[in-house]
Amino acid sequence: MASLAAKKMRMSPKPDTALALYIHIPFCRTKCPYCDFSSYSGLEGLIPRYVEALEAEAAFWARSRGRLPVATIYFGGGTPSLLSGEQVNRILEACRNSFRVAPGAEITLEANPDSAHDALLKHLPSMGVNRRSLGVQSFEPDLLKTLGRLHTAEQARDALWAARRAGFHNINLDLMYGLPGQSLERWRNDLEQALELAPEHISLYPLTLEADTPLGREAASGRLSLPESDLVADMYIAAETVLGQAGYEHYEISNWARPGHRCHHNLFYWQNRPYLGLGASAHSCFQGYRFSNENSPQEYIERLESGLPRALDGGSYPGSVAQVERIDRDTEIAETLILGLRLVEGIELEGFARRFGAEVSSLYPGKVEELIDSGLLEPRGSRLRLTQRGRLLGNEVFMRFLPDSR
Ligand code: SF4
Numbered sequence: 161m162a163s164l165a166a167k168k169m170r171m172s173p174k175p176d177t178a179l180a181l182y183i184h185i186p187f188c189r190t191k192c193p194y195c196d197f198s199s200y201s202g203l204e205g206l207i208p209r210y211v212e213a214l215e216a217e218a219a220f221w222a223r224s225r226g227r228l229p230v231a232t233i234y235f236g237g238g239t240p241s242l243l244s245g246e247q248v249n250r251i252l253e254a255c256r257n258s259f260r261v262a263p264g265a266e267i268t269l270e271a272n273p274d275s276a277h278d279a280l281l282k283h284l285p286s287m288g289v290n291r292r293s294l295g296v297q298s299f300e301p302d303l304l305k306t307l308g309r310l311h312t313a314e315q316a317r318d319a320l321w322a323a324r325r326a327g328f329h330n331i332n333l334d335l336m337y338g339l340p341g342q343s344l345e346r347w348r349n350d351l352e353q354a355l356e357l358a359p360e361h362i363s364l365y366p367l368t369l370e371a372d373t374p375l376g377r378e379a380a381s382g383r384l385s386l387p388e389s390d391l392v393a394d395m396y397i398a399a400e401t402v403l404g405q406a407g408y409e410h411y412e413i414s415n416w417a418r419p420g421h422r423c424h425h426n427l428f429y430w431q432n433r434p435y436l437g438l439g440a441s442a443h444s445c446f447q448g449y450r451f452s453n454e455n456s457p458q459e460y461i462e463r464l465e466s467g468l469p470r471a472l473d474g475g476s477y478p479g480s481v482a483q484v485e486r487i488d489r490d491t492e493i494a495e496t497l498i499l500g501l502r503l504v505e506g507i508e509l510e511g512f513a514r515r516f517g518a519e520v521s522s523l524y525p526g527k528v529e530e531l532i533d534s535g536l537l538e539p540r541g542s543r544l545r546l547t548q549r550g551r552l553l554g555n556e557v558f559m560r561f562l563p564d565s566r
Pocket residue numbers: 187188190191192195196197199237238239272295
């Protein structure tokens with residue numbers, strides 16, 4: 161989205177609109193060979209200074225914009241479970257001092273099963289952390305090995321049970337499909353094993369390999385063979401069936417939840433509502449601007465330690481911010497549509513028209529009808545949504561709504 165053409169039109173700031181607050185913890189024990197996230201191994205020694213930098217960044221926002229309301233907090237990474245209880249507590253205290261965090265706000269902390277230690281876990285509920293997200297990826301030993309994961313299937317089960325014992329009633333499991341050597345049967349087996357653990361939420365991601373990762377290079381050289389795209393599509397369809405039969409609501413392309421357990425934080429992104437990211441490489445989108453922090457944890461820390469703010473595009477930002485982009489109306493329209501269509505219920509057409517003063521069909525003349533005729537979109541009451549085939553071919557649909565294609 162960052163490459164979309166920018167027009168000079170500023171959205172009206174809505175200072176009282178609650179934000180989703182994302183906190184990026186970029187440290188990992190090792191770097192998984194498929195991972196192109198902003199995460200680093202061998203830098204754990206920076207964690208104490210990093211926590212102080214997060215505190216400084218949160219304090220900047222309170223000084224410059226007042227205590228903004230926050231509806232959800234999400235610790236993502238990287239591996240947030242590498243933090244100690246005291247460090248998580250300090251970060252949350254900084255958030256509560258610098259923002260108006262809603263009472264009972266959904267607060268999620270991601271964890272890898274190998275670092276989901278009891279010492280941290282038992283402190284989390286009393287700090288208000290009420291959602292746990294575990295990166296399980298697979299229960300098959302050889303697939304875990306291919307992915308370079310440090311944990312075993314047994315550790316994944318233990319991590320879930322430990323979270324239950326600590327009092328978590330809202331747990332997500334991440335699984336991956338389309339893995340080298342994974343058959344449909346093995347994928348079904350992974351799904352069944354996940355269901356035996358009865359998590360409230362399940363996220364499923366296809367393996368997508370970037371060229372600059374070790375597994376990406378192996379695939380490009382032919383040393384690693386990935387399942388055919390038809391098999392990957394069959395895995396997705398199998399998941400829809402298996403999880404649907406088990407009582408999970410499919411509410412977003414990659415996400416399923418027991419009733420009442422959708423991820424409120426991620427709904428902010430899909431509904432194109434404002435969010436603020438703290439930490440190295442964290443992205444933010446609010447008050448008509450999108451901006452992101454320095455990628456390097458060292459650079460992020462040093463810029464905040466300097467105490468100097470940055471003046472960018474006429475606004476004042478923490479020193480850690482590397483770039484700022486104004487969001488023009490065409491971009492906001494396209495993103496609202498594309499992100500909203502990721503939700504299985506799709507977009508609410510009247511709400512969309514109220515937000516932008518025009519109906520989707522008049523903003524994209526002929527396109528919606530064309531996509532309905534080709535079986536990728538379907539009207540459903542007052543909503544417009546992807547069909548099952550559309551969910552499999554989501555990118556083809558989304559490209560049609562980019563501003564340049566209007
Ligand atoms: S644990 Fe997650 S963030 Fe860290 S390297 Fe592996 S996939 Fe990337």
